[in-house]
Structures are given as C-alpha cells and as structure tokens.
Amino acid sequence: MTTTTDHNHPITTPEVGGIGHSIKRHEDDRLIQGAGNFVDDIVLPGMLHMTLVRSPWAHATINGIDSSAAEAIDGVVAVVTGELLAEYNLAWMPTLSGDTQAVLATDKVRYQGQEVAAVIATDPYVARDGADAVVVDYDPLPVITNPMQGLESDAPIIRTDLEDKEDNVVYEWEAGDAAATEEAFAKADRVVTVETHYPRSHPAPLETCGIIADVSPVTGEATLYMTSQAPHAHRTVFALVAGLPEQNIRIISPDLGGGFGNKVPVYPGYVVATAASLVIGKPVKWIETRYENLISTGFARDYYMKGELAVTNEGKILGLKVDMLSDQGAFFADAQPSKLRAGLFEIVTGSYDLQAAHVTTKGVYTNKAPGGVAYRCSFRVTEASYLIERLVQNAAYELEMDPAEFRSMNFIQPDQFPYESATGLVYDSGDYETAMRKAMEMIGYDELRVEQAKAREEGRLVGIGIASFTDIVGAGPSKDYDIIGLKMFDSAELRVHPTGKAILKLGVKTQGQGHETTFAQIVAEELGIPATDIKVVHGDTDNTPYGLGTYGSRSTPVAGAATAIVARNLRDKARDIAAHMLEASADDLEWENGKFSVKGSPDSSVSIQDIAFAAYTNLPEGMQAGLEGVHYYDPPNLTYPFGTYIVAVEIDAGTGQWKVDRMVAVDDCGVRINPMIVDGQIHGGLTEGYAMSNMQFMTFDDDGNCLTAHFDSYMIPTAWETPRFELGETITPSPHHPIGAKGVGESATVGSPAAYVNAIIDALQHRGVTNIDMPVLPDRVWQALQDSEG
Amino acid sequence: MQITVTVNGAEHSADVEPRTLLVDFIRSDLRLTGTHIGCDTTACGVCTVLLDGTPVKSCTVFAVQANGRSITTVEGLKQNGDLHPIQVAFKEEHGLQCGFCTPAMMLVGSKLIEDNPNPTEDEVRWAISGNLCRCTGYVNIVKSIQLAGKMATAGSDS
C-alpha cells in the first residue's frame, strides 16, 4: 500500500501534522532556553584539555621539537609529538579518498596550520600556554600555492612521503565522450568560453569542531563526544585507524552548531585527543579555535575551470567541453564517495539537452590545508552548476538573444525524463520551463528589462542574472556509491510503544535542519500517530542503526525513504493485528486517518493507538509481539532538485560596489515535508551563495600564509548586507522516492552564486565584460570597468 | 582576584585569574552553557550577554571587569516559569536552525524591543548586525524579533 500525497494540501489533520504541515520544531524547546548540548558544553570528571601546536610555515622541514619548557609549566600533563604517535602506529592516518594524512607531522610540514604537537593540561588556558612554549625548529622550503605552480617542471615535490612520487599530480579524471564532443564542436557556428576560478571557501559553521575522548583505562571502551555529521562512518574509521574493536567505540554527536560539510572528515585533532586519552587514562577535550577551524579543516571548491559551449547561430547548444585544475591541498582528503574524484561534477550539463560533453580534471597537491568537503553541496555540484549557468548566460549575449529565451530553447523537456545526460547521469524528473517562467513572473522580468534599458540610457549599471540550476543529491545507489567500501544506504528503526507513542532512530544526524521534526512528520503521515508523539533519536552509535550520515542533502532522499518504508512495514503488521481485533479478514480492511476499518462498515474500526496496545497485549496466535522494525534503504537513483533564481543588481560605477535590488528563488525539491523548514533551508543557502559571490573566500600570499584565517577577514554576511529574498515553488515529485521528496539543504548554495554573478555580468556585458572571478569584490568590478571598452 | 557578579539575579563570588574571559567564567565557572563561543576576533557575537542591560560580547570582556555588575544570559530570559516573548517568537517564526547563534540573537532582540517595541525590518537588521548566523539567512530572525515586540506590547497592555 502506498500513500498518495496530495502535495498541495496535506492529507493528515494539523493535529497529526504529517507531510505538508509547517509544524513548529521539536528541537526548539531546548535550544531557545540555552539548554542545547553542544560538545563544548560537556564536562566529564577529571577531564583534561588539549591545544595543538601548529606550523607557522606552509612548507618546511622539521629538524626537532623541544617540549621541555612546556612540560615544566605547572598543570601541563603531557606533550604529544608525531614521534610518540609513531610508536603507536598513529602518526599517519588514511583519508576518505584513499590517501594518507599526517596526524602530527614528523618529517615535514606541508601547509600553514598543520598539526605538529599537542599539549595536554588540566586547564584550557594552561594548555595554550604550553603550546606557546613548545619550540619547533623548522627549515623553510619553497611553497606551492596553486595547481598551476604545482605542475611546473621544476616544482618542489610536496609528497616526499609517498614512495616514487615524482610530481604533484593527485589524480586525472575524465567524463563524457571526447570524440562525440569534438564532432559536436566541428558542427558549431560559435564557441563561447568562460574561464574562471571558483575560489577556495570554508563552510565555517558557527560552532567549530571538537571532541571529548573518554577512553576507559579499566574496560578499554572509548566514548567519543564529537562534532560529527557521520557518527557511524566515523566509528568505523576509528576502528580501522586506531585498531580499537568497533563494539568498544561509541560516538556521540550531540547538538551540532551547523556543519555544512565541515564536520564530515576525521581531523587529526580527534585522533590525537583519542590517543592521549588512551595513554593518559583520562578524558581529553579538544575544541578548535576559529583560526584553527578556518586554517586547517574542511576547505571547499578551489577549482580553476575552463568551459566551452558549442552553439549554433539559431541558439541550439550542441556540446560542452570542460577542463579543470583542482587545488587539493597537501593531502587528498576529499570527503566524498570513494570512487569519485571530482565528486558529481558530471552534473555540469545542467538543465540543458545537449548531445555531447567531455570533462577533464587534474587534481594537484599544493601547500594548503587538505580536506575538500562538499560545503553545502553534493560533491563539486556547486562548481559544475556555476560553470554551466555562466556559460549559458554568456552564450546568449554572444548570440544576442535574451538569456531566458536561450535557456528555454535548450531545456530538457518534461517528457524526456528519465533523461540520460551526455555524461551518463539519469535525471529522475524535472520541469525547468515552468520553474523559470514562475520566477520571471514573480520578479516581473519583462518590465525589469525595460527598466534596465532606461537605466542604461541614464548611464546607470543595472543587471538581471538568471540561474536555472539542476542539483543532484541523495548519494547513493550502492552499486556506485561507497565511502571506504561502506555502501551509501541509510537506515531507520521505528518502535511504537503500547500507548501508541513512538521512537524513531536514525543513522543520519541533524546539524540544524530539523530532523527531530521532519522525520517525525514522515512517520505521522504513514501511521497517523501525531508527530508530537514521536521522539527522534540520532547521533549516538550505540542507540541508532548504522548509516552514513548527513551531507550531500542525503538525509531526506535516503533516510527519509527508509523512514517511510519502515513505517509502512509496521502498518502492514498493524493491519494483521487490526484484522484479529475486528475479527475480519485483513483484505477487507481500509486504512484512513490513522485507523483501520472494515470496508463498508466504518463504525467497525480500530485506531493505530488501539493496535499498538494490542501488539503487546492481544496478539493473533503465532505472531511475534511488538510493533517495531528497521529498514536499510538503498536508493535506486539520486534525486535531482532544480529551480530558477533571478537576481537584479545595481552597480555603483564609481566604486564598483554592487547591491542586490531583488532576489527571487523558485525551488522544486519535490514534495515538501515541512514547508516552513524548507523555506528556512533556502534562506540559509541563498545567503551562503551570496557570501561566495560577494565577499567570502580563502586566500593566501605567495609564501602560503593564509590571509583569511579569522572572521575579520573571512567575511560572512551579517543581516545588514544580506539581500531580501522572495521565494516561490513548483512541485515535481521524485518518481522513485517513497514520498516523492528530493532534498533541499543545498540547492540554494548550488544555484545562487551564478545568479548573483550573472546579474553583475549582465550589467557590464555591453561594456565588453564577460567574467569577473568570485568573490566579485568592488575593486574587481572597478578594475573590470577600467579595462573595459566603453 | 576575588569578584562578585550578579548573574540572572543570583550573586556569585569567585576567585578568578585576571586573564579569565567573561565568557569562560560564565561557561566554565558558573556552568551556564547557553552562552557560546564562535571566534577569536569579536566578530561572531554568539557570546553576547547583557551587562547591566546592554549587549556585550563576553569574549571581549574580562571576568574582573564584570565585578560588582549584573549580567543576564539566555538562562535568565525565562521568568517565573514563563518563557520570554522573544523565546516564544523564535520558535513560532522558525528563527533558529542549529540554535548556536540563538541565545545571543534573542538577548540582542530582547534589548531592542525593550527600547523599540515596533522596530522596522531595517532597524532589526541593524541591531543584530554584530551577530552572525550561518543557518537562517536572518529572514526569520528578523520576523521573530518583530513578533516578540508585538507580543510584549500586547502582554503589557493587557
């Protein structure tokens, strides 16, 4: 039996609060009272504090470490170095991408901020004093700060630790069909090129990363309170790295103050704290400072991209060529499905029906922090989406067509789904034209173009930018997606108690997305139990079924599906119990509003609560007691959310400052479980997209010094700069997802940067400006205007 | 150094190092962990508390500077078992996601509506511009603070 969700109108009552109701969030009660439980809030008896000593150099040989002054400080318990870790075989650890990474450097440091030693003390201030007193003798080496340098013939080799490594190439990867693409380009009337750097960024959740490692000297059991978006996967990694028996490791990921991909990798600090607790026999707490967070963990993007679009004079796109260099930092530690190299960059053909595409990428080691994370993105999708949307917009200018009409001519049509793209993805569903028209109507596109023409006559610089993005989320089908061999399924375990109240346990982990509410709503939808009667448990590996965690917008597509299915399985059992209670045949029962009734005699009915009680008190002969189940869901495909964002900007020609006048976002994420929460996710993503286009990036000087290692230089928009957003929706349910949902956490960060930048280019293209790299800082705009023709 | 600070109406005396930051005193000594830490440069505002009624970033105040003064943290918003209107409004308007910036945002918001119960959107945005939020895009935080202003006025009228 399936539920047909009428997506425009919820089918459950507001009291039940199933799918489609904007019910208030369950997690809010504790958070608004300051009673959240974040890692740094936890204090254990006898707990020690750890501070890491980090390299000031981007590339240097370590001659020696003198920790005697630190050890002499009252309250310093121990100083841990790589040499000490090496005795336990812990100086190096495997990365999620099949490379190795130094836990504490022994031979060399390879980026500024790399972990060199750790000081453990009775007090965090004393641990800091101790770290300041550790003296490390370095010999600086030449530094590589971008992949182009890394490929030069005389470039220093960064990974001298890898046997026989004679260059700085991490990987080479390609997708699509080179020959078919050449053929398509041969037929083209014109080729439009965009060459741009998608700059290095950082998710920077307001809570930094941290751990309390509590390894019992008596039992050897390790309880790790950790900022983890993927507690189960992390437990397995710990078992492999530290050689601890997996059943003796318990990871508790309590409330997380945002994640956005930052809390997916395993960082050296976690491993050192755990090793220290193991050796010392006391709990050890390590909480990053913001500086440490920005300089050493979870960078994102840093792609140098060249895209070429082959088009006809009539406005048809024939093919796409992309060549890229990826700055990987000093270790290849991308947190992504292990078989992937450039994530899901194959989505670069976007919303367009083009017959041929070919993508080549080279990953290069540099003297920068490792750990490419999918920052509010499903693995390199933001880069891909940005490139195609910039190309399409520029192609329209080249052909003197309106960018919206040009898109319209090339969209994949609704009747073409499921659609196989030129890079081999199978898009599940879409209706791009409808979403774009809706956005155009909302913003008053035609009138804006008229106003723009008038403004131009007055000498003002006004632009309108569109992005009609296609996202790809919900990794993923087990045949293609795994992390260090672990298939990317996810799970849900559901028990209905005798009083009809339920507990749902998940393998995924919220970082603010509201899982404690929305997952309860899925159960409410399927079983008719009010969402407020359902407790959602997550983030504790001892008390939840195995799952791969929350990133890449995979919670709703994968764990959401597992939840719907386990609830349906319980409903099937409930039907048999109801038949027994009503003395009817199960086939004669109807399910509606949380009740089974005998067809034709609606008075003869039992509610899900009655059935739950009977599951423990009055069972049919031979049936197992209880109303409980677990489901591991292996998605048949990924999901493909999409939408159109339109931005109107005005640029001050004198200063290069630009201001967003309007921002309209029409999203289609399939069925919306809680529209209020969906809108909140979109607001957040649009703001991070704005940040990337306008101000936020990680940058370095030629010596590899990070120039944006604090919040005074790594700019995050405040309420004052953040544009006002106008949201709209279309709903195209995912055909393969049990409730038709697609995931929404990342669409807005994926789609919006191109809309903002396209608006700026739209304001300047009549002056011959075709590209400004992100972030589009005022001085870059000003310079582009100086260099431009008019 | 010996200090006495009134926190959420209760007096606390303690011996602190001169270098102890107020935020660490609140979190570690008093174990009031609703006040958070998010940066090292006075930039994020998640450590905001009210010092004699005025929002300050408690990571940038030494504990000794609070000697003899009065502090309100998020734990002090609830009075006599009733949530403060700002708390009710943040839940009602979905003004929080991860909740890490929320205690600070609510304290700044509570001060704003005390001075100006009917703030415009621009006034709210300006008032919270010293506080970062990474999750919400501020849209619903603004709405929450405006709603709280209305609720507080309605409450005091009745």
Ligand code: FES
């Ligand atoms: S902790 Fe960031 S301003 Fe105080």
Ligand code: FES
């Ligand atoms: S709600 Fe997460 S930082 Fe504001």
